[in-house]
Amino acid sequence: MIRYTHYKLLVLAVPLLMVAGCSKKFLEIDPQGQLTEVQALRDPEAANQLVGGVYNTLYLGGFDNSTVGFQWAILGDVASDDSDKGSTPSDYDAGGAGDVDNFRPNPANGIYNNIWNGHYLGIARANKAIDILNSSTIETTAKNRLLGEARFLRGFYYFNLVRAFGGVPKVVRVPEPAEVNSDEFQTRASVADIYAVILEDLQFAVDNLSVKGTAGTQLGRATKGAAQSYLAKVYMYQKNWQKTLELTQGVINSNQYTLVPNYNLVFREKAVSGVGGANNSESIFEVQTGLNVAENAVSPLYSNGQGPRGRGGWNDLGFGFNSPSADLAGFYEPGDTRRNATIIFINPTVAGRDNGTYLWDGFRLPSQDSVENPRYNYKAYHSPLLESGQLTSNKDTKPKNIRLMRYAEVLLMYAEAQAMLGNAAEATAKLNMVRSRANLPASTGTQANIWRERRAELAMEHDRFFDLVRQGRAGTVLRAHGKPFVDGRNEVFPIPNAQRDLSGGRLTQNNGY
């Protein structure tokens, strides 16, 4: 009997050797709790999520890889005559914003690399979303809308890159890792080639996105109006006035946008009696921030980086960079309401008397002896008293929506196009819409006047330097401002050393760097 049991065991033992796991499936284990590319393609919501991932790159900022955040402000404002580096003299000077402010040719400066990286990250995510959308089987209208949004953002990012660096590598598809080191991706395309990409992307967006407020749009997503405005701006940079006109006309005629009556409410978070605040009536495209637990839906340091910097003794608001210049403070016409809405002025210290500055929310800034700089960017201010409070005390993650495109700029682009096309009356009409909102008397719509108006209207919104270059007078203006601007060099920033190294030297350096 015992023996018999053994034989049965022997019979059983042989198949044991085969091990249950022989089936191939046993080894097919997907990553746990993570979405693979294959699975991402299968999910109908994935396309939408991927596009969400592209929008997310609008938050890239801080001292890290950056799109439209703090470091972009350094390029757009500090390089120009609108503002100075700010903070303490040595802070972020060599190797930081000081190089930009003073046009020190330093291709190793991390700001350039961060801007480059941040924008390409956005472009890569857009490429991925476009790639997957193109092979997706979702309903055509939704698909084209999402494609339109992704291409809008890609075009927008390339527009920033081409303005900052000139020709850059043209990446409009998703290569395999092994392909990445090929010449195709490691050499610079011409400025014209990049502009061609931008025009094609933005035109696609214009053709496929819906007008603000109509079915299929959501507040915060790019709209047809946003695409038209940016396409108009690109054409303006190319001096294609007819196209600029048509596109801005389209925005105006959509009747979706009006100027906020009080300029100082444009940059607030909350509307006052339905006027102004985030996503106000003149907002065409803005970075949508919010406060989640991780506080990662913000452009880090955007508000804090530009916030008033104390000299100790009080709980200050920031690092004090991008300090509006005396030149800007003196630029405004008398009575211009934009001056005090753009610049926080720190009052001199007067012995025996409280000479602090009270901001719109009642926040008191001490007088000059306790504050590092004389002026700060009001447009980047996030009120610690009356606007969304954070869970943590982390000042870097204040939820400040960055206004990227406003109706006022559309009106000014329209006016400039009309002026250039010889329609002075139309130019004057739109110019004066902008001026009257600022409580200024009427003026005439010449290009020179419109350029002046652009500075006053868009000051500290990181457009000035690029606008001066577009206008072809960056050298004249900035040298007059006391900066060592070199024509033929400083119109663009240097190609970052880090990128040139990664390309194995195939990325050529810009002239003069």
Add this chain to the structure above:
Amino acid sequence: MKSNSTPNKDAGTWRLNFLFFFFTLTLCSSVLFGQNTSFLVTGKVTSDSGNALGGVSVQVKGTARGTSTDATGNYGISASETSVLVFSSIGYTTQEVPVAGKQVINVTLNASSGQLEQVVVVGYGTQRKRDVTGSVASVSGAEIAKQPVLTAAQAIQGKVAGVQILTSGDPNSSPTVRIRGVGTMLGGAAPLYVVDGVITDDIRNINSADITSMDILKDASATAIYGMRAANGVLLITTKKGRTGKMVVAYDGLVGVKEVARLVNMAGSNQYANYVNEASIYYGSGDSLIRGAQLAAGGNTDWYDVILKKSLQQNHNVSISGGSESINYFLSAGYVGDGGVIKTNDFERFTLRSNNEYKLSRMLRLSTLVSYSRTNLRDVDLGVFDIAYRAAPYVPAKVGELYGNTSLSNNISNPLLNLEKLNNSSMGNRLQGTFSGEYKPIPWLTLRTSYGVDLNFYRNSTYRYRYTNTGANNIFLTSGGNQLVNRSQLALQADNSNKWVWDNTATITKVIGAHNFSLLVGATAEEYRFNTTRGTRLDVPENEDQWYLDAGVPASATNANSGDRWARNSYLSRLNYSFNNRYLLTATYRADATSRFPSQNRWGYFPSIGLGWNISREDFMAGQNLFDNLKLRASWGRVGNDQISSNLYNPLATLNVPYYYNGSEYLGISFNQAVDKNLKWETTEEYDLGLEFAILKNKLSGTIDYYHKTTRDALINIFFNGQVLGDIDNQYTTNAANFTNKGVEFSLNWTDRVSKNFDYNLNGNIAFNQNRIIGLNGGQALTSGSVGSQGFTTKSDNGQTIGSFFILQADGIFQNAAEITGSAQPNAQPGDLRYKDLSGPNGKPDGIINDLDRAYSGSYQPKFTFGLNGSVNYAAFDFSFGSYGTSGGKIYNAKKAARSDARDNVETEVAKNRWTPNNPGTNIPRANLNQLPASTYFLESGSFWRINNLTLGYTLPGNLLANRFQRLRVYVTAQNLLTITGYSGFTPEIVSGNNLNAGIEQTIYPTTRTFAFGVNVGL
């Protein structure tokens, strides 16, 4: 299977009956017939020196029947007229004695020739040492249990040539083990651990007292049976089993004191003030940094004294073992208490083990091995080691309940406060169990199945106390500064993992004349699942009973949950063949598949072949009496390393990437990391040539091994312009690099039994290894080891050793302005370090000191490691020592190099002997304000020699024990008694960093020294 078997039962049974009959007829009739006329045989086994030998295995040859002698050497076993009894014991020559009708058989065993008859564990089986063709070393459990250390791996330091063990004083830490050099750059470099046949990666749950032996497989002939996981070598642990015979109860206990083995002297307040003031006055603002008033008001704090402590260490083990003809049992319980040497640190481990073996019949054995371990740890933030180095000495550590404010003195946190206001406590529960069955239907066939599980439950709770630096609740002596925690935080983490391994093997053993065959075939499957959950909340009350997430503010809650899972499936085979016991062949082949690699690369194949020649058994050696043993071995094989994270080949989406639409959060996804979709394992090809010998009547034996390992397809990062793919880190990991490890190992062992009362043993080993990268193949040289603003300190490039230091070459000190003029450092001051201007953008010295002037300056990898161990037994006294050393490795003194604030403290030696115009002869630069660049000034020799263990024991003679005890031994032991080293830091053994940046001392747990008293009791 079962339902089908019924109708065919008769036919199947008949066939098997026939087979069984056939084989039993031809091979082992004795077994069949011997059963009928068995009777009891008893006797006593003694050693050649006359002592009773306990624990000697007594086996009826050709059967599974066996017993072992009790502590007095007596045994009893049932045998028949024709039986042959086999007496074997580790360290003694096996003897076979025919029963031939005798009812009493007394045997004297001779100390074995070397350890040739010793059985070594070789992976899925055992082999006689003399039949092994690979490089295999063994350490006995007694040797391991002797040392008051947590893991067995720690205890073999210095015992085995070519096995480098780096230990830390950190309770509950795993030592770093490197067998024959560093075998990978980006993969895991730890060896494979196999406990009682079950593969594991962490042996901290194994009580050293439960270990019978540890076998180390070094070359490919030995390791290739473990295929894809064998490239870093294999450590096999065998735990104790019960022996047939009387129940043995043993207690082993040890109580001792643990302390830091080496200290670094930091400058006192006055020296400190002189130094930083000099720096400031002459080279900085021109003003003093530290005022007399500050010194007068302050203290003179030795910060290391403040954060360090001595603590009690205890080990207690109780075991019960024994067995009968049908069951052997071993049961043990162990406790380790180790308070560590840093304040607030504490560790306890409790282990339980039950190893049982059931002999259901001559043919069938079942066994269950179950172990449970429970650990409680209060961990410390090792960052305090760095800040204690920098903290200003005039700041008092703590007065009453108030702390000194170091953030005001030099912008660092108070190390004592850091320790006391953070409670990082964890509890681990681990259950490991193996159930196995061994079936021998016919004498030449063994079928074995074993199913092992490893369950791990871990829970960590980290509470960060709230404290403030201003106002009524200020906890500092001086308010202000920047060290505060606004809101208390509780972080809870719960991990659990579950692994099972199912091994099935068949072994066929046959002897045909002088031919000895053994063939093993097997299949294994394995699966692992891991899950971790973490939650945090703010404002949890200080009361420990409130340390639950629910007690915190709901709005502050965060949670995270992730996991891992992998599976493996492997087939393995091994053929052992020997002819005349002279010519040996071992061939192994393993096919491994793992879910960690893409389906097209899933299977890896790992062959090996080993040849051995027992020269001393040749006829022509018969006449000589020089060599008692002489054996030559040669092997070749291929092994792999798959220690990478699961699914590294799979492009993964980053989830929960937020954006706001309509004012509410929408969670998107993105792809941020480029991957190589064709990733595979690293392959190491190894040659080994070995010579083993014994001379002078086995008094002197030794082994020499030469090996050459080439690792190909090693993981390395390819740098690329990753933003093109949304890859932020600009690199992806792929199989491209090649490197070699080659070396020579020598072991010598001298054993002499001078008299019955006196024997001694002395053994030494030394191993040389050279590691070289021989091709990056498109991969980028890897820089690593960042120290503050110094940037990287190591670079692993083609032609270099992995983890080589790549830093500026300090070249003396500028003595005067004349030396500075025209040098590459025009801004230097007298007293500054001079660096060699080696290169520039054009490859030539350019008169500028920058990163282009860095040069390779050695690596943390020692040129050779060595051990010297010995023991003496004289009458009732026993004495043993173990020592270990390395030579040629370098250490980067990063805590010194990281000094970055002008007010950071310096070492006494630096303060005392810094360069001044009056002290020009020194090699220490002038008082400095800032962090110096990475240079050889901070690089020191990591060579050392240490007396690891010194033990003196006394065994009470039998007459004193009055028959109450079988054995009673008392001993004193010292662990890490003395280290001789040129290194100025806390320890020349750096257990931190990875393969690329080991050997950087900044925040490491120092090596500890333990003095202990212990007893061994046998009942």
